[in-house]
Amino acid sequence: GAVVSQHPSRVICKSGTSVKIECRSLDFQATTMFWYRQFPKQSLMLMATSNEGSKATYEQGVEKDKFLINHASLTLSTLTVTSAHPEDSSFYICSAPRMGVTDTQYFGPGTRLTVL
Amino acid sequence: AQSVAQPEDQVNVAEGNPLTVKCTYSVSGNPYLFWYVQYPNRGLQFLLKYITGDNLVKGSYGFEAEFNKSQTSFHLKKPSALVSDSALYFCAVRDGAAGNKLTFGGGTRVLVKP
Numbered sequence: 001g002a003v004v005s006q007h008p009s010r011v012i013c014k015s016g017t018s019v020k021i022e023c024r025s026l027d028f029q030a031t032t033m034f035w036y037r038q039f040p041k042q043s044l045m046l047m048a049t050s051n052e053g054s055k056a057t058y059e060q061g062v063e064k065d066k067f068l069i070n071h072a073s074l075t076l077s078t079l080t081v082t083s084a085h086p087e088d089s090s091f092y093i094c095s096a097p098r099m100g101v102t103d104t105q106y107f108g109p110g111t112r113l114t115v116l
Numbered sequence: 117a118q119s120v121a122q123p124e125d126q127v128n129v130a131e132g133n134p135l136t137v138k139c140t141y142s143v144s145g146n147p148y149l150f151w152y153v154q155y156p157n158r159g160l161q162f163l164l165k166y167i168t169g170d171n172l173v174k175g176s177y178g179f180e181a182e183f184n185k186s187q188t189s190f191h192l193k194k195p196s197a198l199v200s201d202s203a204l205y206f207c208a209v210r211d212g213a214a215g216n217k218l219t220f221g222g223g224t225r226v227l228v229k230p
Contacts, residue, residue: 006159032216043206043222044160093159097216105218107152107159 003027004096006108013084014116021079021111023050023094029074030096034105035067038091050077084115118143120209122221130229135197137224139190139207146212149190151181154204154223163205166190167212177201197228 003026013019031052036044049057056069068080081088095105119142129135148167152160164175171183181192207221
């Protein structure tokens, strides 16, 4: 099956620091990956689409300078939360559609970010 | 624009009884419909999808869903619920002509009581 990993699974940081979250497709290639944010007991909100070899596409209302996305290879996308603040505390989830296998996205296990 | 509605925040069912989780959708093109399940502090696990073909789709863990075009619905069902089915369920849709971007419903928490 298709597996997507995220690292770290949990991170606690001080306000003002930056945090990098990695999303990897372990057994398939993905030219596109998606980053979501999920608040407690709420649905997933799409933040941005990460594109290998080009700039990410951000959803309306998401600050691109705050949430930096880099799609370095066909198996790795990173989300960096810059100058984190307590309101950035959330559950961040990535997903990737498998190249050549249409229509199904595979989700990572998520990263719990807590900003003190 | 595409949207998904899950009208029930929570569904309670006794173990062994049928389970239904409701979902309605709106897309301008052909709907691609998905169900995912999420366990606490975990990512989403794919259950099943409808793209085309038979309106009744069978998926993982004994779940199935029926695509109803006239009612724009895609309800998730399981004939006999297990306590281990207790989780958060998300319905999602994407417009078949609009790339891979998914839109999720608000989620329905299922609680199966022994």
